[in-house]
Amino acid sequence: MKNYIKPIIIDNEELAEGVYATGSGDHANCWSITYEIKQRNANPYDPFVNIRIKGEHTAMHTSTALEIKVLFDKEVTSAVFDFGGFDCSVSGDTVVLKRNNHANGYGSLDKFDSNLRIVTNSPDVINVVGIDWNCIQG
Ligand SMILES: [Zn+2]
Secondary structure (H helix, E strand, O other): OOOOOOOOOOOOHHHOOOEEEOOOOOOOOOEEEEEEEEEEEOOOOOOEEEEEEEEEEOOOOOOOEEEEEEEEOOOOOEEEEOOOOOEEEEEOOEEEEEEEOOOOOOOOOOEEEEEEEEEOOOOOOOOEEEEEEEEEOO
């Protein structure tokens, strides 16, 4: 049994553009995923943060699902991911994006580039502290 070591990616303001994250699942290296905080709206009547998330599947294998966990340092109230086909759920400080049957064919080069909008009580200070994902097979 493999030891599970969860990677934590520290968000640095100076490196905010195109921050790379690393997966820790059985197929950790097959996705390249970056994020960038694009907009913070601190209006208390409509507080949100827009985060652009880009992903590209660079491996040559079949897969039945992709699951991405975006971990924040503050609580998230709700979230919407604009890219079609993803289920988006929130639990505390974690947003989970899941899509079934991504790249469900050998050699398919899957990719997405879309906006994740989170609603939070801390739009001016909340940050991403880590992104983890798993390319699920079988
Ligand atoms: Zn994969």
